[in-house]
Amino acid sequence: MRPLSIVFGISLLVLILIGSIPSIAHQLSVFAWVEGNSVLVEACLPKGKHPKLGDVLVYDGEDQLLLKTRLLPDGTSSFPLENWETGFRIVLDIGHGHRAYWILTPYDIQQQRDGQ
């Protein structure tokens, strides 16, 4: 019984964690903006929800992967504002083929830096 309970508990946890994965495509969205010396990333699902797990992949203007990081349980992530001259494509992958991206062009980054 005890091992079964553990398996059940883990399964329940996994279900809770991935419970916010949408059943249909195109409803995951990601938004990124510059704040200070960081780029902040926020992932959203319909009805004000957010995914709790996911990989954040950051590409430059030549489509080279600059860094890979994880989404935090609150649906956010961040990375240092470095090597931004060609802009960023920020891809969020929450699994099961559910991906979304946000593009920050050099113009966006400059505007947002100037606005601070």
Next chain:
Amino acid sequence: MNCPCVRCLQVFVLFAFILIGVACPVTATPPLNVYVVNYPLKYFAERIGGDDVKVTLPVPADVDPVYWTPSIADIAAYQQADLILINGAGYAKWINTVSLPRSKTVDTSRGFKDKYITVKETTTHSHGAEGEHAHEGLAFTTWLDLTLAANQAQAVAEALSRKRPQQKNQFIANYQSLEKDLLALDSRIKALATSNNTVPIIFSHPVYEYFEIAYGLDGKSVHWEPGETPMPSQIAELKKIHATHQVNWMIWEGAPTQSARNVLETMGIQSAVFDPCGNTPTEGDFLTVMQQNVANLDPIFR
């Protein structure tokens, strides 16, 4: 009165004016740099703007502009444009993944938001380079109702006129010529379809919603790609529809494969092409493609 000095001065002044005129021609205004999200808007902007616009659709010709994934450089180019014309109605999904300058962006279907069609289909599927996607939310192929296309063209004319007020009369005249062409197509389809609009039709892809409603057609949609052989599951789905919706015609976005034609012919279904023309056609332009589309409809409703 005939002083040689005065005559010399007059000649000198005359030559000076001529030289100034030759050396400093009136600076031509550069064309407006217009970026669009699909081919119909490119065609409309070029017809209306003429030489006063340079219109760019950066989507490769073999990619559906709805599901195109732009590069950072593409978006940077949109941001630097003088005017960005979008289709609205959820067309061009990438718009929600970037920041476009609001002051330069014009939603050409905004004026008829009350006519947007909501589609309930939520299944995902995959085709082409865009990978898995779903058709859900708003139907977006607005211009297949040619009266709505004319409304979008009018929005283009107004946007160009705001940017270049001195050219407004020319833009309006060009728009009126385009509107005449679009409404002539609309009348031809109405004349064809209304004579026999109870003919059941299958659409190869769910992109004909505005077309169906505008011309009162009795259609149902499947997910068949013109360049692909239908899978058994697709054939089974069609047979299921065919059981209650006895069709003789399937309308395709592009010419189907021979294998698809063969499958349909065994069910007594013929194929006709009505190209939505969302991206730049390989031959002709928006008007000639639509004229061919109308000609292709003729045997369906005859």
